[in-house]
Amino acid sequence: MWLYLVALVGLWTLLRFFRERQVVSHLQDKYVFITGCDSGFGNLLARQLDRRGMRVMAACLMEKGAEELRNKTSDRLETVILDVTKTESIVAATQWVKERVGDRGLWGLVNNAGISIPLGPNEWMKKQDFASVLDVNLLGMIEVTLSMLPLVRKARGRVVNVSSVMGRVSLFGGGYCISKYGVEAFSDSLRRELSYFGVKVAIIEPGGFKTCVTSSDRLSSNTKMIWDKASSEVKEIYGEKFLLFYLKNLNELDQKCNKDLSVVTDCMEHALTACHPRTRYSAGWDAKFFFLPLSYLPTFLVDALLYWTSMKPEKAL
Template sequence: MEDYTLPFWVYLLVVTVLVGGALKKVLASHLLAPPLLLGASVLGGAPLLLMVLLVLLVLMVLLYCRSHPLADLPSHGKAVLITGCDSGFGQATARRLDSLGFQVFATVLDLNSSGAKDLQRSCSSLLTLLRVDITQQSHVQQALTKVQSLLGPRGLWALVNNAGVCVNFGDAELSLMSNFRGCMEVNFFGTLSVTKSFLPLLRLSRGRIVNISSPAGDQPFPCLAAYGASKAALNLLTSTLRHELEPWGVQVCTVLPSSFRTGQSSNSEYWEQQHQRLLQDLPPALLQDYGEDYVTETKDLFKSHASRADPDLRPVIETIVRALLAPRPRPRYFAGPGIGLMYFISSYLPDNLSSRFLQKVFVKKTLLPRALRKESGIHLRINNNNNNNEEEKKGEEEKLK
């Protein structure tokens, strides 16, 4: 079964309970029409029977829709612009859409990069590479002019906003302001710039927008404040555009991937460079309060998490294809294992349980900041699962004095 099967049945159960409970309250109220009250009194068990029948009807409709999906729209003749195709989701999506017969416009930062050359070699003549830094309005405008000249009177069927960066790891207090600005500049303002520029072409074709976001924009993942804040802004923008563009016939979707190995995530040198830059730029007093070992542990946890990420990008790519070709696309798509379950937990369980769940599935900090260790008077690992011998413990305590 597919990864989202379990969450689907969980959601189905929740819907059934809510509908049943609501109907029970309605039937128990004094606002019903006299004929219904009369019928209920005559039939005795009618209210319960009506509730059961309504629940069964809901189940039948949902199961029918699930087992009889509408046929996908044809892909041939449709033009799609995809940002951030140097590597990762963007590059794989460009290759996949090209194989389906789309006319693909793929933006890259460097036309001479290995990723750009790989796309040129492996794709058809329908694919066009465009050099675009989405944070530069002049680049975006040049791309728009190029796309318009190639499409002629035709509109652009879809825009896939994939380009994004995650330039930080660590507590919000430790994250540099340049990291917050860098994430917002690419993930939010860059995406907004591309979207606004190409909307006239999308409105012309009554097409759609697919934004690749992240669960970090909805969930408080530890040590991802800068990235999560930029994706939260993107998620709200996407929801707003969905309502505003509905009269134009332009449909807007969000794709929320789970953990996949893309970009610099598997590059060990990248993590080390980010770590060294952070240590150099932090104010000495702040570094003293947190401790270099605390910062180093965070870096090691991120590297470990990235090394376990799924290298198979197909779940995300096929989700993007569904969002592009579905006659009635969903507002949100979960791509990859565990995402539906995570959103269910965050939506229906208490906040403290949801937070614990996030800490279990993401970076599992064991060290407390150094200042807190001093206050407690002991060398503290949060889980107290330290196997150091007594001599090592004494040595650490001496260092803290």
């Protein structure tokens, strides 16, 4: 009995290994549009796909980021300035892409642009603090996708949405975790709808990675700013000791983050180039062996585990 089970698992593993290594043909003719290429995952992915010979269209927020990216890549790569929170900017970028891809359509759309701050306990924040993150991470992603979909459908291509393990287990307040839960929901509904047209949708769920937009110094300074803007009542309830406790936990989380961003961009590349991409990619050992299993546990167990493994405020000093 056990021998048959082992043989079945082994056969399934070999089949999956074979399927996942089948690559789409004529990659050099495929156009890929990536948002958030100033730095981090988007910047590295743009350079990675360019080295592979694909036609990369990289969207950056600032001209400085676009210029630096062009200097590191071939003449095939083109850049455009895009603010995903502004409809007119998205419309202009879509027209720019349409002029370049023509009747071939857009093979890959990678929704990578995102921000993590403001970040902190929910009670310290105002509505606008939540909205500023949702506008980029969720609503901006949705509008870019809806605008580009006709081009992706024409190519029977791919949509790759960057979520997070925080879209499975929410560890802190603010708009970031909320936005990533939204990315998961939007991607699931989009995948089922577009399957009728031969379009595949993949979700990338990175664990903790050290990028310039998530450095501990930036997170700490932002949290302090949120604290400074909080009401006197909130400050009295939480106290300076809780602030120090929160900042120390942020610093400890940052120290555990992976510096190898290629772990994530390799998942993105596979989602764009494999004949049989996965629906979800858990990038990083923490994502695979901690957050993913944690997300399947009963809620009361997750709450208890996170409570007892986190440091208590009174021990922060």
